[in-house]
Amino acid sequence: xxxxxxxxxxxxxxxxxxxxxxxQFQPDVKIPREELMELLKEATTxxxxxxLQSWHFVxxxxxxxxxxxxxxxxxxxxxxxxxxxxxxxxxxxxxSHEKYRDVWNKMCADGRITPEKxxxxxxxFLPLYEHADREFLVKDSTIDASMVSMQFLLAARAHGxxxxxxxxYNAAKIATTFGLDEKxxxxxxxxxxxxxAEKPIDSIRYDVADLTDFA
Amino acid sequence: xxxxxxxxxxxxxxxxxxxxxxxQFQPDVKIPREELMELLKEATTxxxxxxLQSWHFVxxxxxxxxxxxxxxxxxxxxxxxxxxxxxxxxxxxxxSHEKYRDVWNKMCADGRITPEKxxxxxxxFLPLYEHADREFLVKDSTIDASMVSMQFLLAARAHGxxxxxxxxYNAAKIATTFGLDEKxxxxxxxxxxxxxAEKPIDSIRYDVADLTDFA
Numbered sequence: 001x002x003x004x005x006x007x008x009x010x011x012x013x014x015x016x017x018x019x020x021x022x023x024q025f026q027p028d029v030k031i032p033r034e035e036l037m038e039l040l041k042e043a044t045t046x047x048x049x050x051x052l053q054s055w056h057f058v059x060x061x062x063x064x065x066x067x068x069x070x071x072x073x074x075x076x077x078x079x080x081x082x083x084x085x086x087x088x089x090x091x092x093x094x095x096s097h098e099k100y101r102d103v104w105n106k107m108c109a110d111g112r113i114t115p116e117k118x119x120x121x122x123x124x125f126l127p128l129y130e131h132a133d134r135e136f137l138v139k140d141s142t143i144d145a146s147m148v149s150m151q152f153l154l155a156a157r158a159h160g161x162x163x164x165x166x167x168x169y170n171a172a173k174i175a176t177t178f179g180l181d182e183k184x185x186x187x188x189x190x191x192x193x194x195x196x197a198e199k200p201i202d203s204i205r206y207d208v209a210d211l212t213d214f215a
Numbered sequence: 216x217x218x219x220x221x222x223x224x225x226x227x228x229x230x231x232x233x234x235x236x237x238x239q240f241q242p243d244v245k246i247p248r249e250e251l252m253e254l255l256k257e258a259t260t261x262x263x264x265x266x267l268q269s270w271h272f273v274x275x276x277x278x279x280x281x282x283x284x285x286x287x288x289x290x291x292x293x294x295x296x297x298x299x300x301x302x303x304x305x306x307x308x309x310x311s312h313e314k315y316r317d318v319w320n321k322m323c324a325d326g327r328i329t330p331e332k333x334x335x336x337x338x339x340f341l342p343l344y345e346h347a348d349r350e351f352l353v354k355d356s357t358i359d360a361s362m363v364s365m366q367f368l369l370a371a372r373a374h375g376x377x378x379x380x381x382x383x384y385n386a387a388k389i390a391t392t393f394g395l396d397e398k399x400x401x402x403x404x405x406x407x408x409x410x411x412a413e414k415p416i417d418s419i420r421y422d423v424a425d426l427t428d429f430a
Contacts, residue, residue: 007228012373015227016366017260033429040423045232046365049382051418057427065430076339093426103419112417124291140382142354143403146361150261151231154369158227167264167355178430188358202327203266204318208255212272214248215280215304215393 006038008160015157020203022162025083025194036061036086039159043152050125051103054096054141055148056185058178061086068177073190074168084192089174090149091185092141097129138186145188152191162196165189221253223375230372235418237377240298240409251276251301254374258367265340266318269311269356270363271400273393276301283392288405289383299407304389305364306400307356312344353401360403367406377411380404
């Protein structure tokens with residue numbers, strides 16, 4: 001699938017500045033798996049610490065998957081979970097550094113970086129992760145997974161859908177429900193996506209001046 | 216300042232899908248504070264758990280601020296810190312719920328939601344935060360701060376700048392260096408912004424199919 005051709009709305013202003021959370025979707029709308037993968041591909045252009053890409057996705061887009069999602073979310077999130085086209089659980093991968101050498105070796109083989117730059121990366125950053133404590137790995141992968149989630153929300157709008165990020169679910173059961181190693185994968189967010197069936201709440205923000213210091 | 220008029224590049228494809236991290240900036244470029252605030256305003260259209268907006272910004276854009284930033288980052292981040300127009304430290308606010316009633320009362324006063332909806336929000340979510348342990352509050356504010364950071368990176372490009380998110384800094388000294396309560400504010404990321412002086416590394420991503428399960 002060509003990236004640009006599947007984009008319905010190519011405006012930054014429309015996609016980012018006018019995004020709102022939608023919690024009621026048209027229940028009969030299906031999103032093809034090819035397009036869901038395209039949305040994830042666009043989302044994963046987000047940066048990550050040392051390009052570790054410490055994220056993992058579980059997509060619930062059929063009856064069986066939706067039932068699992070329903071069993072995990074809190075009741076106040078039933079409306080979006082039960083009407084969306086798909087709900088994507090985004091998890092942080094605390095062991096992404098185990099395949100770290102692969103991505104940089106490939107970049108080197110492709111001529112994007114020199115062997116010296118690759119070795120510098122390995123020597124500078126790899127020990128930080130290999131010797132890191134769990135708190136460090138959880139924080140890093142939570143940040144990566146949050147950033148890719150933000151871009152997924154925007155990709156949804158660019159493709160003509162709306163979305164809702166939600167945190168109200170039984171985090172302790174996510175990994176085991178989906179057959180994932182619960183030590184390795186930390187739940188960060190779930191995102192319901194579909195065609196809107198409501199006008200969302202026009203939420204407000206604090207004045208940024210009240211949240212900003214100049215050093 | 217009108218939001219749309221200051222945007223130089225209004226394409227989702229250009230802004231999001233072609234973003235790369237830039238680590239060398241043109242050192243003489245200044246970004247007006249009005250525009251930095253506009254960038255932050257655009258970034259804060261990001262969602263947050265219960266709309267708590269658990270983020271806080273410290274902007275270093277003059278000699279004194281840049282020196283503080285330099286004293287905090289690790290040496291491998293000196294190039295972008297020392298050449299950028301500004302570096303923004305993004306922190307999570309673990310006590311954002313203390314002003315939680317204000318934002319929903321204002322939405323109610325503005326007629327955006329009913330008093331019943333406001334009271335439902337207060338009764339459902341406020342106790343979760345008022346009785347939350349520190350780990351919960353840190354995680355929630357880290358996610359919020361990461362999402363707003365992602366949007367700041369995109370806002371930078373929309374305004375004709377480039378940026379680099381960085382995690383290599385002395386996290387334990389951030390709050391005290393900037394006179395902030397270190398219990399309340401948790402460092403999440405720093406972002407250098409400016410006009411690029413290099414062609415960035417053309418980094419690669421894993422195939423999303425390898426990172427995605429269908430439930």
